[in-house]
Amino acid sequence: MRVFITHIFWYWRNCDRSRTKEEARWKRRYDTFVAEGLSQDEAHDLASQMTRRDNDIGDDRRLCFECVFYANKYCTKILHRWKPSQQLRFILQRCDHFALKGGK
Numbered sequence: 001m002r003v004f005i006t007h008i009f010w011y012w013r014n015c016d017r018s019r020t021k022e023e024a025r026w027k028r029r030y031d032t033f034v035a036e037g038l039s040q041d042e043a044h045d046l047a048s049q050m051t052r053r054d055n056d057i058g059d060d061r062r063l064c065f066e067c068v069f070y071a072n073k074y075c076t077k078i079l080h081r082w083k084p085s086q087q088l089r090f091i092l093q094r095c096d097h098f099a100l101k102g103g104k
């Protein structure tokens with residue numbers, strides 16, 4: 001019985017921690033999207049969409065915001081007439097050139 005209660009307590013503590021982390025991540029994304037020009041409603045929807053994506057292991061779509069090639073609102077990897085292009089910044093997508101910021 002004691003082991004069972006210990007497991008329940010561990011589960012409760014870790015669920016609570018991951019929920020707090022998820023909420024903090026959601027808020028950080030929401031603030032970024034608003035600062036980048038989305039309306040509050042749009043930023044809310046996109047941040048929520050990203051949270052659902054994070055929790056779905058089969059969903060490998062990304063935003064340019066998460067990519068090392070995204071800088072100053074432009075993609076520096078894909079050029080348009082030899083200039084950085086402004087890709088679909090606010091759309092979850094699969095890009096062959098994507099590389100995770102801070103990733104190895």
Ligand code: SF4
Pocket residue numbers: 062063064067068069070074075076077078087088095096097098099
């Ligand atoms: S390489 Fe792809 S994912 Fe990265 S910024 Fe450019 S368009 Fe976006």
